Amino acid sequence: MEATRIKKLPPYLFARIEKKIEEAKEKGIDIISFGIGDPDLPTPKPIIDELCKEAQNPANHQYPSSVGMLAYRQAVCEYYEKTHDVQLDPRKEVVTLIGSKEGIGHISFCYVDPGDINLVPDPGYPVYGIGTLLAGGEPYLMPLLEENNYLPDLAKIPEDIARKAKLMFINYPNNPTGAIATKEFFAEVVEFAKKYDIIVCHDAAYTEMAYEGYQPPSFLEVPGAKDVGIEFGSLSKPFNMTGWRIGWAVGRQDVIEALGRLKSNLDSGQFQAIQYAGIKGLTGPKDSIMELRRVYERRRDMVVEGLNRLGWNLSKPKATFYIWARVPKGYTSAEFAEYVLEKAGVIITPGNGYGHYGEGYFRISITIPDERIKEGIARLEKHLVKVEF
Structure with a gap:
């Protein structure tokens, strides 16, 4: 059964x-x-070459750290400073993921007890709701409507729901709608999250897939964002590495620690040769x-x-x-x-x-x-x- x-x-x-x-x-x-x-x-050749080189090193064939190599986490910090002018502590504010999907699926287990509520965008990446359900929680759907540029209307979330909610998932640039969000919207999210003590989980998988000179902002660029939430990132889209399964979560220190603690009990981290390849991508030219x-x-x-x-x-x-x-x-x-x-x-x-x-x-x-x-x-x-x- x-x-x-x-x-x-x-x-x-x-x-x-x-x-x-x-x-x-x-x-x-x-x-x-x-x-x-x-x-x-x-996948770009320098990244593949780095994998091949590091795969020859026997030291990389042992169990890796469940939170990721410090060198990889430092590369994530370097990327954020260079791309978004966001400063992060590689030891306390970054955790390595086996693809961002893994972290998105697991974060609810850190905060959701049976019957708890998460705020989930609809339409949206199915894993936000699936992770909520697996943790025993209930997704409360935030409609993403065309007339609102596919942004959730935070004012329409009932007061009793907002007070019960544990996590809020958002995703910009957005899958599936292709919508984008401004820093002004992110600032509204920060204010809402502070008012109701909600942890924001921003899925930023598509921030490098932008056109005509547009650079999507990181949620963490907004003042106060690190006080209320975390951001998930991935090498899958910018470096054509979907099968490699390598990503990160960054932001609020206690949330990163909780996710890392959960992972230490569930997985043994990502193969170090893949992390070295990720470093090559993150720190190399664009x-x-x-x-x-x-x-x-x-x-x-x-x-x-x-x-x-x-x-x-x-x-x-x-x-x-x-x-x-x-x-x-x-x-x-x-x-x-x-x-x-x-x-x-x-x-x-x-x-x-x-x-x-x-x-x-x-x-x-x-x-x-x-x-x-x-x-x-x-x-x-x-x-x-x-x-x-």
């Missing part, structure tokens, strides 16, 4: 997408997947990131302009590698995704996979080669002709 916490979990969104792709391929269909946001470009931005900006333009020719009226997102769009009239999110797969052999992600308020939308990821994007858009133009809203 499965535990109640497992019974409450839905199938993970991307596991369902992978199953659909597999089923279509078995039927001989040439699938173009705009589904999972997994970078298609290679040439590869700038080139990546140029590639994604070009692909973003191809998708947005293609959809707009079909009747959408989309603006070009300033960050992330996602396009978030309404489904045409007469379809639910799932129905439209199924129609596109059946007619065009194209995978898009139904918005309701990201929560209740994602219904009526779909997400496209631009992490596939330009030629496949062109082919995918051509197929949509052939089979959709013109859409209505």
Whole structure:
């Protein structure tokens, strides 16, 4: 008999997408997947070379520290100072993660008892709510609405909910909507968190995926942010290292300590050779990131302009590698995704996979080669002709 916490979990969104792709391929269909946001470009060579070098060192084959090598944590601090003008203590305000997903999933176990409440954005990355449920808590959904630029309206959170809440998850630049947040919004979050004694958990996985000269701010750039929360970061997106599983959490000292303490009881840290490779990326020149931005900006333009020719009226997102769009009239999110797969052999992600308020939308990821994007858009133009809203 499965535990109640497992019974409450839905199938993970991307596991369902992978199953659909597999089923279509078995039927001989040439699938173009705009589904999972997994970078298609290679990890920069200097990072791979560093891994290969350090993997030859027998000292790196022993158990690593569960909180990460001090040298790696120092590299994270150097990155924050250089990119965001934020100063961090590598010994007290940084913990190494086996990918940011791991830390996001585990942080609720540090603070949530059965029946406690976390504030969770909807639509949003599913792990915020899943981690809450696994810890025995209840997610309170903060709607991210188009008319509010996909920012939560903190004033609409009921007083009794705010007073009970333990954690608040936010994520900007945002997955799945591509929305961005200003320092003014982050300042509102800090004020709200101080008033209700809430720990803020900011998922900053996409801060390097930005275009036209825009640099998304870190939550920690705002005065008082380190008093109320932490920020999760990842090497997955800026360095095409999704399979390497290396990230960090930084910020409020007692929260970082609690997460590190939990990890010391659950895992044995990340392979040191991978941490050395991460140092190479974090402390090296940003040439590869700038080139990546140029590639994604070009692909973003191809998708947005293609959809707009079909009747959408989309603006070009300033960050992330996602396009978030309404489904045409007469379809639910799932129905439209199924129609596109059946007619065009194209995978898009139904918005309701990201929560209740994602219904009526779909997400496209631009992490596939330009030629496949062109082919995918051509197929949509052939089979959709013109859409209505």
